[in-house]
Amino acid sequence: MPEQETTQETTPNEQKVSTYDPAILPDMLPVYYRRLFPHEPFYRWLSYGNVDKQIFFNREISYTLHDDIYIRYQSYDTQAEFEKDICVRNPFKIDIGPVMSSRPRNMRAVPTSLVPIQRELVFDIDATDYDDIRNCCSGAGICIKCWKFMVLAVRVLDAALREDFGFEHIFWVFSGRRGVHGWVCDYTARTLDARARGAVAEYLNITSYSNNTAKVNIGDKPHHSVKRALKLVEPMFEEIILEDQNLFGTPKGVGKLLALISDESARHEMDAYLKKSHEDGAHSKLIWESFVRFANSMRTSAANVWSRKLKHIVEEVQLCLLYPRLDIHVTKGFNHLLKAPFCIHPATGKVCVPFSANAVAKFDPTTVPNITQLLQEINAYDDKTKSYIEKPEDKSRIKDHKKTSMFKGVVVFEEFLRKLERTFKTESMEF
Amino acid sequence: MDFKLKKRARQDVKVEVISLEEKYPQNVMLYHYPPTEDIHIDEFEELALERLKLLRIFEMANSKSLRVLSDDWKEYVNAELTREGLRGYLRMCTHSSSNNTKLETDLQMRRRDYLSHFILRLAYCRSDELMRWLLTREMELFKYKFSALSVAEIKQFLEKNSFHIHPLTEAQKDEVKDGLYESTAGHSVAKIELLEFYKVPFTEVLDLVRGRRCYLKGGFAYVSTHDLVSIVGTRHADEIERGLQATKTFISEVEADERISRMLKSLHSSYTGKDYTVSRDASVPIESLDQLSKTSMPLCMRMCHEHIRHEHHIKHGGRMQYGLFLKGIGVTLEDSLRFWRAEFTKKIDVDKYTRAYEYNIMHNYGKKGSMVNYSPYSCMKIIKDMAGPGDCHGCPYRSFDAPTLKTKLAGYGLSQGAIDEVLFFVTRGHFQLACSKYFTITHNTTAEPTITHPNGYFEESQIVMGSRQKHTPGPAKQQNKNNRSAIVGGANRSMINGNDDDELWRIAETQERVYQSQKGIEDAFDDDLDLTEIAD
Numbered sequence: 001m002p003e004q005e006t007t008q009e010t011t012p013n014e015q016k017v018s019t020y021d022p023a024i025l026p027d028m029l030p031v032y033y034r035r036l037f038p039h040e041p042f043y044r045w046l047s048y049g050n051v052d053k054q055i056f057f058n059r060e061i062s063y064t065l066h067d068d069i070y071i072r073y074q075s076y077d078t079q080a081e082f083e084k085d086i087c088v089r090n091p092f093k094i095d096i097g098p099v100m101s102s103r104p105r106n107m108r109a110v111p112t113s114l115v116p117i118q119r120e121l122v123f124d125i126d127a128t129d130y131d132d133i134r135n136c137c138s139g140a141g142i143c144i145k146c147w148k149f150m151v152l153a154v155r156v157l158d159a160a161l162r163e164d165f166g167f168e169h170i171f172w173v174f175s176g177r178r179g180v181h182g183w184v185c186d187y188t189a190r191t192l193d194a195r196a197r198g199a200v201a202e203y204l205n206i207t208s209y210s211n212n213t214a215k216v217n218i219g220d221k222p223h224h225s226v227k228r229a230l231k232l233v234e235p236m237f238e239e240i241i242l243e244d245q246n247l248f249g250t251p252k253g254v255g256k257l258l259a260l261i262s263d264e265s266a267r268h269e270m271d272a273y274l275k276k277s278h279e280d281g282a283h284s285k286l287i288w289e290s291f292v293r294f295a296n297s298m299r300t301s302a303a304n305v306w307s308r309k310l311k312h313i314v315e316e317v318q319l320c321l322l323y324p325r326l327d328i329h330v331t332k333g334f335n336h337l338l339k340a341p342f343c344i345h346p347a348t349g350k351v352c353v354p355f356s357a358n359a360v361a362k363f364d365p366t367t368v369p370n371i372t373q374l375l376q377e378i379n380a381y382d383d384k385t386k387s388y389i390e391k392p393e394d395k396s397r398i399k400d401h402k403k404t405s406m407f408k409g410v411v412v413f414e415e416f417l418r419k420l421e422r423t424f425k426t427e428s429m430e431f
Numbered sequence: 432m433d434f435k436l437k438k439r440a441r442q443d444v445k446v447e448v449i450s451l452e453e454k455y456p457q458n459v460m461l462y463h464y465p466p467t468e469d470i471h472i473d474e475f476e477e478l479a480l481e482r483l484k485l486l487r488i489f490e491m492a493n494s495k496s497l498r499v500l501s502d503d504w505k506e507y508v509n510a511e512l513t514r515e516g517l518r519g520y521l522r523m524c525t526h527s528s529s530n531n532t533k534l535e536t537d538l539q540m541r542r543r544d545y546l547s548h549f550i551l552r553l554a555y556c557r558s559d560e561l562m563r564w565l566l567t568r569e570m571e572l573f574k575y576k577f578s579a580l581s582v583a584e585i586k587q588f589l590e591k592n593s594f595h596i597h598p599l600t601e602a603q604k605d606e607v608k609d610g611l612y613e614s615t616a617g618h619s620v621a622k623i624e625l626l627e628f629y630k631v632p633f634t635e636v637l638d639l640v641r642g643r644r645c646y647l648k649g650g651f652a653y654v655s656t657h658d659l660v661s662i663v664g665t666r667h668a669d670e671i672e673r674g675l676q677a678t679k680t681f682i683s684e685v686e687a688d689e690r691i692s693r694m695l696k697s698l699h700s701s702y703t704g705k706d707y708t709v710s711r712d713a714s715v716p717i718e719s720l721d722q723l724s725k726t727s728m729p730l731c732m733r734m735c736h737e738h739i740r741h742e743h744h745i746k747h748g749g750r751m752q753y754g755l756f757l758k759g760i761g762v763t764l765e766d767s768l769r770f771w772r773a774e775f776t777k778k779i780d781v782d783k784y785t786r787a788y789e790y791n792i793m794h795n796y797g798k799k800g801s802m803v804n805y806s807p808y809s810c811m812k813i814i815k816d817m818a819g820p821g822d823c824h825g826c827p828y829r830s831f832d833a834p835t836l837k838t839k840l841a842g843y844g845l846s847q848g849a850i851d852e853v854l855f856f857v858t859r860g861h862f863q864l865a866c867s868k869y870f871t872i873t874h875n876t877t878a879e880p881t882i883t884h885p886n887g888y889f890e891e892s893q894i895v896m897g898s899r900q901k902h903t904p905g906p907a908k909q910q911n912k913n914n915r916s917a918i919v920g921g922a923n924r925s926m927i928n929g930n931d932d933d934e935l936w937r938i939a940e941t942q943e944r945v946y947q948s949q950k951g952i953e954d955a956f957d958d959d960l961d962l963t964e965i966a967d
Contacts, residue, residue, distance in 0.1 A: 068786060129820055165633065166650030188650065192634065199637040206643075209820050210830045223643040224613045264834065327819075 018373040020349030028371050029090040035400040038410050043079040044417055049424030060097030060104040073104040092346045095337035116335040121189040123182035124330040125153045135245045142178040142365050145244045150180050151360050153324035156229045158357040171416045176345025176352045194334045201331035213259055216320040218312040233322045248284040260317050263305050344371050353409030369405040377404040455541035458523050459576045462548050476694050482547035485520050486568040496860040524575045554695045556678040573667055577660045598627040616644035626655040636661040717766035727892035729885045730827045732756050738823035743777040749824040752808050754795045759807035759886040764796045809884045810863050828862040
């Protein structure tokens with residue numbers, strides 16, 4: 001698509017983020033939905049090539065409007081109808097539910113027959129689940145340092161979904177504030193039943209929680225999926241945990257490290273060793289080096305608890321801190337609603353933009369455009385070209401989102417769609 | 432299913448022997464076709480009770496947290512089978528039958544196995560919860576039986592049941608061998624080299640996927656002959672589930688025969704545990720919760736109570752677990768609403784509370800949404816529930832690590848010796864026993880109650896402390912008990928009190944209510960209503 005590439009170059013590469021004021025969001029949303037929201041690709045996604053028309057007809061869409069008014073069980077027959085309704089309601093949030101066995105909007109007429117029959121396999125990772133090991137931010141905050149947790153989460157999951165389960169049509173979305181959503185859209189993924197979803201979720205979830213501390217137990221020999229995760233986690237461990245977060249830099253931090261040793265006497269041994277070797281407040285790197293050295297020497301010196309139960313302790317600590325912390329209920333649920341891509345997060349004003357798993361490290365959540373900035377960008381563009389004022393009805397010439405910095409997100413999404421739609425073409429040729 | 436229960440002479444069964452071998456070729460069968468033969472009503476009942484006894488043993492093993500097919504599990508199950516006189520089933524589960532297929536006793540046993548399964552389908556198709564229970568137990572039995580098959584028998588089984596799966600060729604296996612070595616659980620590399628492997632879509636071996644116990648590549652799972660049970664098991668489970676659904680549609684026809692419906696129902700009431708959906712005792716004033724949490728609540732609920740008092744917030748899982756428990760001990764809906772509101776609004780404003788949380792509480796009491804009056808969670812459910820970060824629900828004996836648990840218990844004033852006693856059970860994975868130990872220590876009694884339900888714990892505690900009368904025993908209850916022990920033949924009582932039978936009890940109780948309303952208002956107030964009378 002040569003036309004697209006040229007526009008990409010002319011797009012002003014603005015990095016500065018305009019201030020966003022939640023109070024005027026209701027005024028901005030109509031413009032956003034009318035001019036910027038990528039209705040066409042969005043419909044193309046949810047209609048899955050229109051091979052089976054029911055897939056779009058029976059899809060549950062929900063909205064959160066101003067003042068937390070919640071509307072469920074909406075469904076549409078055509079793209080035009082869908083687009084029109086969004087532009088009328090101007091929702092604060094759009095949620096996507098499952099494809100039901102009949103039209104959700106007829107729910108009250110035929111309530112018993114409304115059961116989910118298809119749904120993307122979805123993943124939800126939230127930076128707040130890393131709060132116990134984030135020293136840079138907490139709660140709703142996110143910075144480029146904590147985004148690295150998300151980077152690893154996306155890489156580990158994406159690799160497992162593609163290599164182990166053979167899924168191909170996956171896209172990842174920045175959730176607008178501090179987390180990431182993953183959508184797996186392959187036919188087999190969409191048609192998994194509840195039990196299968198549960199199995200996939202547990203396969204991918206190696207972290208268990210007891211008493212608010214994460215625990216990972218590799219067992220006797222690491223499964224290949226765990227090994228692959230380790231290969232991704234290990235190279236970033238020093239950067240994230242030891243340098244960025246300096247997690248073991250305080251006595252409290254060292255306590256967290258020690259808490260990961262499940263055997264009591266072994267924990268005391270390690271504690272004594274670390275106390276002997278370092279002053280309080282020694283840098284994480286030194287603490288970790290000693291930790292690894294001690295664990296290794298104990299493990300190889302004789303047959304003891306270190307060589308049996310704790311033989312993978314170094315790896316377990318790394319995984320425990322950096323392996324994706326999934327909210328598995330979202331993945332397990334057949335009819336769990338999940339926020340749609342390209343929504344505006346009401347608290348931050350940021351667009352929920354899709355990004356490519358390969359480029360996740362380059363993605364910067366702090367520079368994701370917010371709605372104020374986007375509207376300024378189209379205005380600036382309009383002023384420059386006067387096109388919108390001269391011919392406001394001619395929308396097809398250049399799509400508005402291509403004039404703004406959310407362009408890249410749309411391109412990622414369209415790339416995903418092109419690959420997805422190729423499968424429908426080959427399918428229809430086969431039949 | 433054709434159930435003609437005309438009186439027939441028993442010798443008829445013998446005539447059938449000719450075809451038995453063909454009919455029941457193997458110990459393991461998929462229960463595909465419902466039986467069509469005629470049986471005597473006595474045998475019908477006998478078969479049902481026998482199988483129920485068997486499944487109860489699996490349930491007990493499960494509640495002791497023994498892993499299915501582990502050595503401990505087998506040891507326990509085998510001992511119980513012997514004790515209960517279920518040698519036939521024991522033989523079926525432990526003996527490979529290749530050399531003695533023609534043994535008359537074995538064939539008869541297969542027949543019993545086959546028929547009794549279909550009888551239980553009739554009794555357990557009534558509700559989703561019952562179905563799940565039966566399915567879980569049947570799968571355990573199936574796995575045990577399957578584990579006794581020899582390689583040749585497995586081959587024969589697969590052929591007979593038209594499973595079209597073929598082992599990988601050497602070349603194919605070679606391609607993925609690294610993955611197999613790394614990810615096939617439970618076997619050494621040398622063993623893996625010898626084993627035959629099969630490639631199947633991962634959806635056919637979900638239990639292996641769930642536990643990361645097999646190699647997975649491109650959506651296919653590679654499983655060895657030992658794990659074929661997973662594939663077959665998935666199919667088997669589907670089959671039973673479909674069968675139960677089908678049974679549900681014609682159960683009313685079967686029950687038109689009064690002898691059967693009576694029998695099926697007495698099967699319920701004779702094996703029932705207790706349900707705590709609606710507290711039958713005096714209501715508990717909400718103000719006493721702080722005190723009660725210290726004296727009469729099991730640790731899991733005490734954790735929740737302290738959490739909410741301390742944090743003024745509790746996550747969904749905790750709200751369900753604790754909210755339903757409160758309902759069960761007799762906290763009224765109004766009190767509940769007051770309690771949650773008072774706590775939550777210390778942190779968030781009333782508006783947000785009403786919008787986000789009130790629904791949840793009304794829902795628990797069956798006043799909103801699907802309008803189901805939910806049962807409080809049993810220990811089994813609580814133990815299985817995985818708590819996430821920031822959660823306070825789940826079984827603390829399971830989810831806490833030893834040091835935290837020690838600190839907690841010490842904080843509650845338990846002596847070092849007492850703590851060690853509790854932890855003795857915890858480290859062995861007997862969480863319910865740990866809980867009952869905690870009970871005897873905190874209540875200073877010698878009687879050790881069997882804890883299968885937090886509400887049961889609460890009730891026992893109230894009885895020990897004398898605040899409540901033992902729940903209206905009266906002659907009715909007494910009779911009911913006799914009835915039970917008559918049927919189970921003096922089996923371990925704790926076995927009968929299986930918590931999964933909550934649902935059964937609820938059904939019995941619904942019937943009770945219907946019956947009461949028919950009997951007229953004056954009788955409806957009679958607490959000592961004879962349950963057996965209704966069941967009959």
